[in-house]
Amino acid sequence: MKINMQSINSVFLIDDEPMFNLINQKILQITKFADNVFCYADASIALNDLKQMIDSTPINFPGIIFLDINMPGMDGWEFLEEFNKFDIEIKNKCKVYMLTSSINPVDLSKSNNNNVIYGFIPKPLSIEKLADLGTHSLKL
């Protein structure tokens, strides 16, 4: 099943810094990018919720995940490792974008080599960056 980005049901925001989540959530709401925005400060909780959604309410499974790289506990890379274990149909419903302020070349090359990752977005989200995803109609 192909996801129509214009009708994105839900988006996951995973960042250990609550302020980023709040800012990004606000931007997603203003741009009406998605119907539901779920924020997580802990990637392992986000992962658990995804697993539950698969079993209970697959309709809520996010179309896009914005994922921070540097986090205490489970970091972005470890989250991706677990995410990769999902069935291919489930993975196909969801695009993962890495949100980061890192300029470490190691991080960049890591994300280029990972086929689950759709893109690499410098923080914070903005209308322009969302527009670059080319997937939504902007209604301010």
Place this chain on the structure above:
Amino acid sequence: MPLSKTEFKFLIIEDNLGDLLLIEEYLKKNISNPTIYHASTFAKAVEFLGENIELDLILLDLTLPDAQGEQLVTDILNFAGYTTTIVLTGYLDQDFAIKTLSLGISDYLLKDELNASSLYKSIVYSIERKRSEKILKESNQRYEILAQATSDTIWDWDIELDKMQYNDSVNRMFGYAESAVENTSKWWSLKIHPQDILKVNNELNYSFKQQRAHLQLEYRFLCADNSYKYISDRAFIVFDNAGKPKRIIGAMQDISKKMKAEEERVELLELLQNKNRDLQQFSYIVSHNLRSHIAKISGLAFLLKIEPDHKINNLSLTECVEQEITNLGNVVNDMNTIISFRDADQKQKDNISFNTELKLIEQVLENQISESNATITSNFQVKYIVNVKSYIYSIMFNLISNAIKYRQHNAPLAIHIETKQIEKSICLSVSDNGLGIDLEKDGEELFGLYKRFHSSDIEGRGMGLSLVKTQTEALGGNIEVESIVNKGTTFKICLPINENQYAIDK
């Protein structure tokens, strides 16, 4: 053996005219056109020799009217220089004959037994022998001069007799008194570093077997003060006709400075590479953190534009911006702190009491300690350390404050601090029964700047351990960690003992 020269000059010192004529006759029999000079007294002989006419041979009678015997021989030889001199005498005195030979006379002939052919034979042999003696002597002299002139230690090993001789440099180079240097190869080989002796022996044996004359060895040689010097030894092996090594002459050159410089170069290069890598990492981390705050400010600015009355965590957007600007300033300050801690060499070192520092930290952390109900015990086997006070304080403070922060909430916190001497280090360990760290997962990044490993409800910036490591390394020490998740953690800091430490212990 015919004489190769065509013109020969002889001086005959002889007072007996009959003998003179006889000798002249003998000479002319086998040598064509010899030039013969004659002196009938010692005085005339000296006068003649003073004219510096180049002679091939002197024939000397032992009994002259104005001089006789040993004194005569010695004096004539003095004036004759390198000229071959043969003694002719009427009396056989075996002992005296041998003595004259040792004085430098080439042959000792009895007049009664003399004939043309025996004289000729003696002359030919004597001249030839003198010539090769002269060459040998000159070459020996050159060797002596070289041995004196060079700063290398020259050794000369007669293998058959196992006699080894050195020039003076052996005393200068290694500090041995003349009497301490033994003239056997055993003395030499016992001074070679135990790790090098096998290599030296192997190379010697290989050269012996292959009959290779030139040999270069590198080894460490023991000095009188028990230190070792790096030696480059270039040796020349003399073999006999059967291919057996007879003698080795070697020149030992002190290359310690060169080796030390090379070692230092490698060390320095490594240090620079490490520093460079650290700085690169540091710049990534710092820029990441600067960017992170700038990103937040830019996000807040966006919100301010479209929804100025929005609140985040009960703070107005303006207040949020202010907070982020403060945080940004903090990152810049952290940068300064970390960089300024990197070099401890110039810092003043004091005598620090571990107990006093601990009491101070307990005061500063009073609230946290009472809140967490922590018990802090200590066992300072080493009571004092001579070091940079602010560093020692900061290391202890950060480790203790971390132990309090990352405690388990279902068990009372116990922190134990210990110091002891391990070899040439003072080791400080701080153990707790807290949350622990998953070293397999986070071990590599444990000391990274702004790295955090526990949930974000525990306040912290990820600076503490990074600072502890930077400070420990700036003091020339190292840090180790042992940890089991949900059991506890032990940090062990080992610092090299400062030169002034011993004075305080006494």
